[in-house]
Amino acid sequence: MTSQLITHVKIFDATGRAPFPGEVLIEGRRIRRVAEGAGQIAREEAAAVIDGQGMTLMPGMTEGHCHITFTGIASPAELGELPPEEHTLATMHNAKLLFDHGFTSVYCAASAKPRLDVVIRNEINAGRIPGPRIRAASPEITVTAGLGDERRLHLYRESFALIVDGVDEMRRTCRTCIREGVDNLKINISGDEFVSHCKAEMTVMMDDEIRTAVEVAHDFGKQIACHARAAGSVKRAVRHGVDVIYHCDFADEEALDLLESVKDRIFVGPAVGLLHNTLYEAEAFGMTREVCESMGFYRKMEATKATYREMRNRGIRVVPGGDYGFAWTPQGTNARDLEHFVKLFGYSPMEALLSATKIGGELMALAGELGQIREGYLADLLLVRGNPLQDISILQHQDNLAMIMKDGAAYKLDLRPRAGQIAAE
Ligand SMILES: [Zn+2]
Numbered sequence: 001m002t003s004q005l006i007t008h009v010k011i012f013d014a015t016g017r018a019p020f021p022g023e024v025l026i027e028g029r030r031i032r033r034v035a036e037g038a039g040q041i042a043r044e045e046a047a048a049v050i051d052g053q054g055m056t057l058m059p060g061m062t063e064g065h066c067h068i069t070f071t072g073i074a075s076p077a078e079l080g081e082l083p084p085e086e087h088t089l090a091t092m093h094n095a096k097l098l099f100d101h102g103f104t105s106v107y108c109a110a111s112a113k114p115r116l117d118v119v120i121r122n123e124i125n126a127g128r129i130p131g132p133r134i135r136a137a138s139p140e141i142t143v144t145a146g147l148g149d150e151r152r153l154h155l156y157r158e159s160f161a162l163i164v165d166g167v168d169e170m171r172r173t174c175r176t177c178i179r180e181g182v183d184n185l186k187i188n189i190s191g192d193e194f195v196s197h198c199k200a201e202m203t204v205m206m207d208d209e210i211r212t213a214v215e216v217a218h219d220f221g222k223q224i225a226c227h228a229r230a231a232g233s234v235k236r237a238v239r240h241g242v243d244v245i246y247h248c249d250f251a252d253e254e255a256l257d258l259l260e261s262v263k264d265r266i267f268v269g270p271a272v273g274l275l276h277n278t279l280y281e282a283e284a285f286g287m288t289r290e291v292c293e294s295m296g297f298y299r300k301m302e303a304t305k306a307t308y309r310e311m312r313n314r315g316i317r318v319v320p321g322g323d324y325g326f327a328w329t330p331q332g333t334n335a336r337d338l339e340h341f342v343k344l345f346g347y348s349p350m351e352a353l354l355s356a357t358k359i360g361g362e363l364m365a366l367a368g369e370l371g372q373i374r375e376g377y378l379a380d381l382l383l384v385r386g387n388p389l390q391d392i393s394i395l396q397h398q399d400n401l402a403m404i405m406k407d408g409a410a411y412k413l414d415l416r417p418r419a420g421q422i423a424a425e
Contacts, residue, residue, distance in 0.1 A: 001028040002047050004408070008038065009052035009383065013373040014059050014357040016350065019389065024057060026379045029407040034373055053415060055402055056387055058353070059371050060104025060132075060380035061395070062360020063321035063334050065225075065246055065269045068094040068120065068134070069112035069160075070325025074285060077150045079112040080158025091116045094325065095124065095131035097332045101398050104380040104406045105364050108137035109225055109246060109269075109322065110186040112160040118181035130411055133380070135184055135364060138162070138177035140227065141170070141213065142188040146204050147195050147227060161188070167212040174216040184244075185217045185224040190233035193295045200300065201250055203232035210240045217243075223365065229300075231255045238262055244363070246271055246322065248311075249304045256307075260314045267363050270308050271322025272340050274329050275301055282328040308345040317359050318345075320352065335395040342392055349392045379408040385418065 004026045010019040011034065025033040025041050035041050043049060071090045073079055082090070098106055111117035117136035124131035140161040142148040148161025162177075164170045174185055189205040191198030198204055210226075217224035218241070225244035228234045234255040237245045244267045251259065259268065278287050279297055292298060311318050320337035323329060341352040361371020370378050383403035386394045394400045404412040 002408075003027045003032070003045060004048045004050060005041055005043065005046035006050045006052055006057060006381075006383075009055055009057035010387070011373055012056055012058040012353065012389070014354055015372055015374070016354065019056060019387065024373060024381075026408050029378055031373060031375055031377045031379050034375055050383075050403070050410075050413070051415070052383055053417075056384040057373065058382050058384060058388070059357040059361070059373055060382055060404070060406065061102050061335065061356040062105040062107060062319065062364060062371065063098060063103045063132075063324075064107050064267070064319025064360060064363055065109040065271045065322030066098070066103075066106040066334075067110060067112070067323065067325045068098065068106065068108065068331075069116045070094075070323075070331070072325065072327050072330065074327045076148060076159040076161075077157055079160045080150065082112075084113060084116075087113060087116060088119065091120050092123070092129055092131075094331045095120050095134065096129070098334065099130055099132045099404065099406075099411065101332045101335060102382050102395060102401050102404060103132050103321075103334060104382075104404065105133040105360055105370065106321075107135050107244075107319070107360075107363050108184060109244075109271075110140045110160065111137045111182070112139065114139055114162070114177060114180050114182075121183075122181070133364065133370075133406065135223070136182050137184045137186050137225070138174070138182045140186050140188050141173055141177075143205050143209065146198055147188045147190075147192050164209070167208050170209045170212045171216055174213050175220075178216070178220045178222055183222060185213060185222060186226065187213050187224065187242075188227040189236055190228050190230040190247075192227075192229060193297065193300065200229035200296070201231075203230045203236060205233075205236070207236060207240070210236055210242070214241045234259065238266070243267070244269065248307055249300055251307050256310055256314065259311070259316055263314070263316045267317050267319055267359070268311060269319045269322050270304055270345075272304055272308075272344060273321075273334070273337050274323035274326060275304060276340055276344075277326075277328045285328050287328070305344050308341075312345060312347060312351070317362065318355055319359055319363050320356050332398075333396065338392050338395060349389045352392060353388060379405055381405040
């Protein structure tokens with residue numbers, strides 16, 4: 001088993017403790033020892049020594065609501081038009097892009113075609129292509145007239161969804177996705193602003209359909225996530241046992257109480273990057289102030305901010321990331337979410353980092369093994385130029401990542417000093 005020693009680093013261990021000078025010994029895929037100070041671990045113990053030059057060593061980040069199959073689209077139907085061959089390659093490139101930006105884990109929140117996430121996950125796990133740890137998702141499972149149903153009576157159109165009505169179809173579709181290899185099912189319980197007949201505050205998937213999907217997922221030992229903007233959709237999700245509840249923008253007091261009552265079991269994720277960029281960076285795509293106003297996006301931002309400030313107060317586990325891969329939310333810019341947590345939701349930089357690391361590991365169903373720098377944990381690590389606690393935005397630039405390591409293997413290791421870099425202490 002190969003062993004590596006990383007010396008001369010400030011360790012952000014994602015336990016909540018302030019970064020401290022130290023050294024980390026890695027053996028095979030796992031962290032073998034974490035030592036405070038210098039010279040605590042004998043150099044002879046390691047086959048290789050990496051001098052971290054005073055940089056920050058932190059756990060790799062988790063993207064909590066990832067669509068590696070989204071290819072810079074302006075509308076869901078574009079994904080349906082993309083042939084599977086091109087789509088597979090685009091997904092492969094996106095997976096690498098996320099890895100290049102410090103995301104060593106991604107929790108997929110719907111794949112645009114049933115097997116895209118699955119085959120890319122399998123290729124990465126087999127070591128044939130580079131990429132993060134992936135929990136592969138099903139497509140968005142939706143109801144007729146729900147978010148993702150792009151058909152018309154005179155016209156058949158694919159999008160990113162599988163359409164089911166009633167418990168029989170739901171059961172069959174969920175079981176089919178599981179047979180094809182997904183780790184997570186995804187159901188769309190509410191609509192969204194941009195769907196003309198199925199708005200964000202409408203709860204359109206029925207109780208028996210949700211109950212069936214959850215039962216199938218859990219029967220097979222899988223997880224289930226949902227799209228739930230309306231207060232009613234959040235309540236149905238909690239009551240039927242959905243594991244990961246996305247958005248929750250319009251959660252009312254009762255919905256928040258329900259979420260809090262199961263906070264040790266569930267995760268939520270705002271996926272606020274898309275809303276942020278739609279409001280402030282998408283004029284070139286037709287999202288003018290007037291359009292955003294008429295579609296209710298300003299109102300939604302206010303609701304989202306209030307909801308997630310409350311989630312934070314109640315200690316509900318919130319994961320960053322989500323809905324990157326639209327034309328105005330390019331893949332690879334996902335770490336902007338950490339800054340949004342700080343600026344929009346009142347998180348401290350420490351809390352935002354813990355969401356992306358410690359809580360990310362729990363979301364990946366690897367609690368106690370992933371997301372912290374502790375003995376026995378998987379060695380998914382980043383070596384960062386600078387201190388993200390002082391400036392969380394440094395994680396948005398891949399040049400600031402001197403090392404990206406997954407399972408103890410350094411995918412990137414570039415310790416050359418950058419122009420203008422302050423010499424390490
Ligand atoms: Zn999404």
